[in-house]
Amino acid sequence: METNAIFRKNYGNFRRFFSMLGKADLPYLWIIGYLAASAVIAKVGVNTTEYSAALFAGNVGLTAVVLPYFFYQILSLVLSSVSGLINNLCEARMDRNLRRMVWRKTVSLPLWFYENNNPKELLSRITTDISSISNLVMKVFIPIFTTAYASFVILLKVSSYDGALMWSLVVALPVNILISFILGRLQFGVQDLINRRNAELTASIAERTNNLMLIKSMGTETKESGTGEERMKASYRAAGMNIWITGLAVPIQAIAGVLQTIVIILVGRGYYASGTLSLTEWIAYYGFAVQLTSILSGYCGYWTSFKCAQGAVDRVSQIMAEHSEDLGVGDTMGSPTGGIHFEKVDFSFGAKPLFQGLDLDIPAGRITAVVGPSGSGKTTLLNLIDRLYPLDGGAVQIGGKDTSEYSLASFRRALGYVTQESVMYAGTIRDNLLHGLGRIPSDEELDEACAAVGILDYVRCQPMGYDAPVGESGASLSGGQRQRFSVAHALLKKPDCLLLDEATAAMDIDGKAGVWASIRQVMAGKTVVYVAHDAQTIRNADYLIVLRDGRVQSSGERDEVLASDPFCREMMENGEEER
Ligand SMILES: Nc1ncnc2c1ncn2[C@@H]1O[C@H](COP(=O)(O)OP(=O)(O)OP(=O)(O)O)[C@@H](O)[C@H]1O
Numbered sequence: 001m002e003t004n005a006i007f008r009k010n011y012g013n014f015r016r017f018f019s020m021l022g023k024a025d026l027p028y029l030w031i032i033g034y035l036a037a038s039a040v041i042a043k044v045g046v047n048t049t050e051y052s053a054a055l056f057a058g059n060v061g062l063t064a065v066v067l068p069y070f071f072y073q074i075l076s077l078v079l080s081s082v083s084g085l086i087n088n089l090c091e092a093r094m095d096r097n098l099r100r101m102v103w104r105k106t107v108s109l110p111l112w113f114y115e116n117n118n119p120k121e122l123l124s125r126i127t128t129d130i131s132s133i134s135n136l137v138m139k140v141f142i143p144i145f146t147t148a149y150a151s152f153v154i155l156l157k158v159s160s161y162d163g164a165l166m167w168s169l170v171v172a173l174p175v176n177i178l179i180s181f182i183l184g185r186l187q188f189g190v191q192d193l194i195n196r197r198n199a200e201l202t203a204s205i206a207e208r209t210n211n212l213m214l215i216k217s218m219g220t221e222t223k224e225s226g227t228g229e230e231r232m233k234a235s236y237r238a239a240g241m242n243i244w245i246t247g248l249a250v251p252i253q254a255i256a257g258v259l260q261t262i263v264i265i266l267v268g269r270g271y272y273a274s275g276t277l278s279l280t281e282w283i284a285y286y287g288f289a290v291q292l293t294s295i296l297s298g299y300c301g302y303w304t305s306f307k308c309a310q311g312a313v314d315r316v317s318q319i320m321a322e323h324s325e326d327l328g329v330g331d332t333m334g335s336p337t338g339g340i341h342f343e344k345v346d347f348s349f350g351a352k353p354l355f356q357g358l359d360l361d362i363p364a365g366r367i368t369a370v371v372g373p374s375g376s377g378k379t380t381l382l383n384l385i386d387r388l389y390p391l392d393g394g395a396v397q398i399g400g401k402d403t404s405e406y407s408l409a410s411f412r413r414a415l416g417y418v419t420q421e422s423v424m425y426a427g428t429i430r431d432n433l434l435h436g437l438g439r440i441p442s443d444e445e446l447d448e449a450c451a452a453v454g455i456l457d458y459v460r461c462q463p464m465g466y467d468a469p470v471g472e473s474g475a476s477l478s479g480g481q482r483q484r485f486s487v488a489h490a491l492l493k494k495p496d497c498l499l500l501d502e503a504t505a506a507m508d509i510d511g512k513a514g515v516w517a518s519i520r521q522v523m524a525g526k527t528v529v530y531v532a533h534d535a536q537t538i539r540n541a542d543y544l545i546v547l548r549d550g551r552v553q554s555s556g557e558r559d560e561v562l563a564s565d566p567f568c569r570e571m572m573e574n575g576e577e578e579r
Pocket residue numbers: 115349354372373374375376377378379380381
């Protein structure tokens with residue numbers, strides 16, 4: 001958690017928060033509507049209180065008191081319902097707009113950002129944190145203004161009875177604020193603990209349900225259920241503390257309210273007894289005092305919500321402050337001619353250097369395999385060609401031109417990349433094959449691509465054909481089938497340069513041979529770079545590069561390197577033995 005830069009506690013950065021709100025296309029007109037309705041409600045509330053005071057003081061004139069009282073009561077009710085509705089609508093719209101903005105930002109962030117930040121935590125930024133922020137704005141910030149205005153209207157009215165009388169309402173203010181502050185801090189502390197305990201419980205359960213197969217095969221069910229129960233107990237203890245503190249807060253606030261009422265009654269009684277206040281004013285004064293007390297006790301809740309949302313504000317505004325990848329800036333990449341050249345490339349993951357001054361040539365129009373021991377930098381090499389990470393130094397060139405001069409969008413369109421994971425989305429086979437293609441190929445073309453990778457028979461066996469669902473992340477497919485669809489998808493893209501990271505590793509021997517024959521045919525005359533791990537796959541290459549510890553150990557024509565490089569010789573010998 002400490003390594004997670006964006007989740008560092010950095011309270012108080014409200015400049016970033018307001019700049020984020022400024023970009024969120026907030027429903028300003030609705031907010032203004034809400035503020036206007038609240039201002040009218042404050043005024044109407046004063047009238048309602050005064051007419052009800054007159055009524056209870058015995059003035060029961062139908063047109064002078066009773067009808068206006070009904071009118072203001074109904075108006076107040078209608079306006080309160082409308083303003084409540086507007087507030088909720090504003091909050092929902094704000095949720096939507098903020099989520100849209102943060103999601104757009106999130107997908108445009110560079111890859112390293114996701115590696116430095118836990119993706120599961122990022123999900124909760126877009127869901128829970130944004131809800132807290134919308135709630136903070138609509139249920140705390142804006143009501144602070146509206147209730148402050150309502151208090152001001154009440155105080156103004158009371159001061160119109162007698163200037164000094166107003167101070168009797170204000171005198172209890174510091175005590176109320178202090179109580180709100182202390183209770184708010186306590187409640188925030190416990191709420192924060194509950195959130196952390198619940199997050200730990202959720203993460204623990206999610207991790208274990210994802211690894212049920214491992215738990216069962218290791219026979220650790222009892223141990224794991226004990227771990228889950230410990231987390232549940234911790235969560236229960238935090239909830240218990242919350243119940244006690246809330247239970248304590250209610251009588252404390254009630255006692256503070258009673259004390260204030262005593263002050264109000266004693267002061268008001270004196271004014272009434274001396275004839276400074278009429279009976280109607282005395283009742284109205286009491287009504288205003290009760291309203292003001294209830295407004296002030298609401299500030300305790302504002303404080304808690306504010307403190308709870310502060311972390312969310314900080315986390316989300318830090319995401320928004322990150323630099324996005326600029327997809328459109330640079331030259332448009334046409335069909336690259338010429339090989340790939342690494343010119344004194346430096347690259348490190350954090351403080352750990354991987355490539356230092358790496359020089360490397362990958363010939364154009366040929367198939368090049370990158371081999372080497374685990375951790376030697378093969379995958380990273382492909383990632384750097386695809387510009388998934390920024391270089392620390394040096395340049396990667398294609399056809400003599402620095403790849404960073406091309407716009408990312410056109411560059412990545414020209415390249416096809418099948419990664420180690422063969423990522424698939426929950427959708428249909430067609431959705432996955434068409435994903436990001438920017439065109440809709442005919443079924444014949446889909447058939448051709450699927451036949452090339454030996455998966456057409458599988459598609460034809462599906463009652464829904466290309467419209468058959470593949471399950472969450474392609475869960476209803478085998479690893480080899482996912483790889484075949486991923487290669488088919490890359491071939492449909494018709495790339496000028498194809499990168500494959502162990503893209504056939506999960507296929508059987510015959511399957512691999514068929515797929516490689518198709519790749520050779522479809523990519524004839526174009527550049528293919530792939531990571532190979534076994535003796536069979538390595539034979540598909542024309543050219544070989546052997547990496548070791550981030551350096552090129554050997555490179556050259558396949559047969560020459562196979563004969564001379566000790567790592568390749570060992571790999572081939574092991575491969576022969578396995579046959
Ligand atoms: N996201 C990352 N953050 C930190 N270090 C990383 C990251 N990705 C890779 N590395 C490190 O960089 C080195 C090279 O990793 P890379 O995945 O490129 O190796 P590889 O040769 O493809 O390995 P394998 O054959 O096991 O897939 C390794 O030491 C690895 O631990």
